[in-house]
Amino acid sequence: MTMPKRDTYTPDSLLTVAVQVFNERGYDGTSMEHLSKAAGISKSSIYHHVRGKEELLRRAIARALDHLFAILDEPEAVNGRAVDRLEHVTRRTAEVLMAELPYVTLLLRVHGNTDTERWALARRREFDQQVAALLKQAAAEGDLRADVDVRLATRLLFGMINSIVEWYRPERGTLAAREEVAEAVAKMAFAGLRV
Amino acid sequence: MTMPKRDTYTPDSLLTVAVQVFNERGYDGTSMEHLSKAAGISKSSIYHHVRGKEELLRRAIARALDHLFAILDEPEAVNGRAVDRLEHVTRRTAEVLMAELPYVTLLLRVHGNTDTERWALARRREFDQQVAALLKQAAAEGDLRADVDVRLATRLLFGMINSIVEWYRPERGTLAAREEVAEAVAKMAFAGLRV
DNA sequence: AGGGTAACCGAACGATCGGTCGGGACAAGA
DNA sequence: TCTTGTCCCGACCGATCGTTCGGTTACCCT
Numbered sequence: 001m002t003m004p005k006r007d008t009y010t011p012d013s014l015l016t017v018a019v020q021v022f023n024e025r026g027y028d029g030t031s032m033e034h035l036s037k038a039a040g041i042s043k044s045s046i047y048h049h050v051r052g053k054e055e056l057l058r059r060a061i062a063r064a065l066d067h068l069f070a071i072l073d074e075p076e077a078v079n080g081r082a083v084d085r086l087e088h089v090t091r092r093t094a095e096v097l098m099a100e101l102p103y104v105t106l107l108l109r110v111h112g113n114t115d116t117e118r119w120a121l122a123r124r125r126e127f128d129q130q131v132a133a134l135l136k137q138a139a140a141e142g143d144l145r146a147d148v149d150v151r152l153a154t155r156l157l158f159g160m161i162n163s164i165v166e167w168y169r170p171e172r173g174t175l176a177a178r179e180e181v182a183e184a185v186a187k188m189a190f191a192g193l194r195v
Numbered sequence: 196m197t198m199p200k201r202d203t204y205t206p207d208s209l210l211t212v213a214v215q216v217f218n219e220r221g222y223d224g225t226s227m228e229h230l231s232k233a234a235g236i237s238k239s240s241i242y243h244h245v246r247g248k249e250e251l252l253r254r255a256i257a258r259a260l261d262h263l264f265a266i267l268d269e270p271e272a273v274n275g276r277a278v279d280r281l282e283h284v285t286r287r288t289a290e291v292l293m294a295e296l297p298y299v300t301l302l303l304r305v306h307g308n309t310d311t312e313r314w315a316l317a318r319r320r321e322f323d324q325q326v327a328a329l330l331k332q333a334a335a336e337g338d339l340r341a342d343v344d345v346r347l348a349t350r351l352l353f354g355m356i357n358s359i360v361e362w363y364r365p366e367r368g369t370l371a372a373r374e375e376v377a378e379a380v381a382k383m384a385f386a387g388l389r390v
Numbered sequence: 391a392g393g394g395t396a397a398c399c400g401a402a403c404g405a406t407c408g409g410t411c412g413g414g415a416c417a418a419g420a
Numbered sequence: 421t422c423t424t425g426t427c428c429c430g431a432c433c434g435a436t437c438g439t440t441c442g443g444t445t446a447c448c449c450t
Contacts, residue, residue, distance in 0.1 A: 008427065026306045028223035032408060044410080045428045053408065111221045145386075152379050158375075159358020161353050167350050184347050189339075192388075203397060228437060239440080240398045248438065 063104040083143035259298040278338035
């Protein structure tokens with residue numbers, strides 16, 4: 001353990017506060033004044049720790065993306081039948097989404113108004129396409145029901161997973177609770193998708 | 196038919212433009228300047244047709260909510276077994292979501308920063324709860340699989356439906372295309388949910 | 391022809407936006 | 421004790437925000 005000494009802000013601890021406010025009010029709806037109130041320091045002090053509002057967004061989004069892409073490198077996502085790899089990615093994506101909730105929420109709500117936001121959208125598309133490829137392969141291997149279009153199924157699957165950010169609140173956010181939700185997601189999705 | 200004479204703006208035709216820009220840039224990320232450029236009239240002219248930015252949001256959200264609540268009054272949503280009524284509501288919600296895409300999209304992205312937005316959130320919760328009640332009844336009647344929590348299933352179902360706004364684009368938006376997507380949604384959801 | 395009004399405009403309003411600036415308080419190292 | 425650097429502040433910047441205002445068209449009705 002390294003943490004509990006600080007009573008002053010670090011870029012990361014400030015990010016924790018900022019991301020929370022961003023999610024409550026929306027990024028565009030959040031002013032530096034809002035952030036300063038929430039952090040308990042003056043507006044100008046924020047600039048001692050980070051370059052500005054957009055850097056906070058960039059840091060948050062980068063963190064979310066790092067966690068998501070790491071899933072695709074896990075052994076269970078690389079080895080085995082495509083359908084099993086897909087189910088693993090589904091479950092793990094749901095888990096990461098809950099573990100990194102505020103960061104992923106921010107990522108999922110980006111509009112593309114600035115360079116940072118467009119970069120976020122591009123990286124998200126990358127991730128989606130890699131999962132879509134997995135789903136396509138699973139379909140080609142005959143492990144998915146044939147009467148649902150692959151692209152449509154991909155989108156609905158992600159829709160279901162990503163919607164977790166709309167209601168999941170990690171109040172008593174134990175690992176077990178997250179695994180339970182991820183299990184339900186995988187069950188509902190694949191009981192409908194599997195042959 | 197009454198319409199096709201106007202080459203000037205009405206509150207409704209202006210709303211069409213505004214809602215599109217709101218969805219591209221986000222409501223908070225859209226300035227009246229943006230709207231005036233998109234509408235091709237000056238910023239001040241907008242105030243000739245509507246009271247202001249927030250009225251545009253209120254009109255858009257009201258339209259979305261009207262269409263959604265109308266579903267619950269349809270005969271197929273009132274009569275019959277709960278599970279069948281639920282499937283009807285699911286299918287119709289998906290259809291309405293596509294038919295009224297920009298308006299519903301706006302509704303689903305509200306944050307609660309103003310009175311108008313908080314009103315929107317409250318009405319949304321009403322709708323969700325009515326559907327949740329339907330799902331609960333279907334479960335009580337033994338028509339839904341028992342190994343998925345009812346509240347969780349409701350949320351995932353809505354998550355799947357609502358995620359349509361993230362990717363559906365009504366370019367060749369015929370009624371048939373919409374029915375096809377709604378059919379896929381219902382199939383995926385209920386092939387996983389039904390006993 | 392003339393009066394009324396719907397539709398529009400440029401200019402400007404006070405407020406707030408994200409960000410800058412110079413400096414004060416305080417602790418550590420010399 | 422005197423620096424040095426971290427952390428923070430109030431005051432302020434130009435730009436942009438949503439909105440208002442006074443006025444100019446252009447068309448309809450008589």
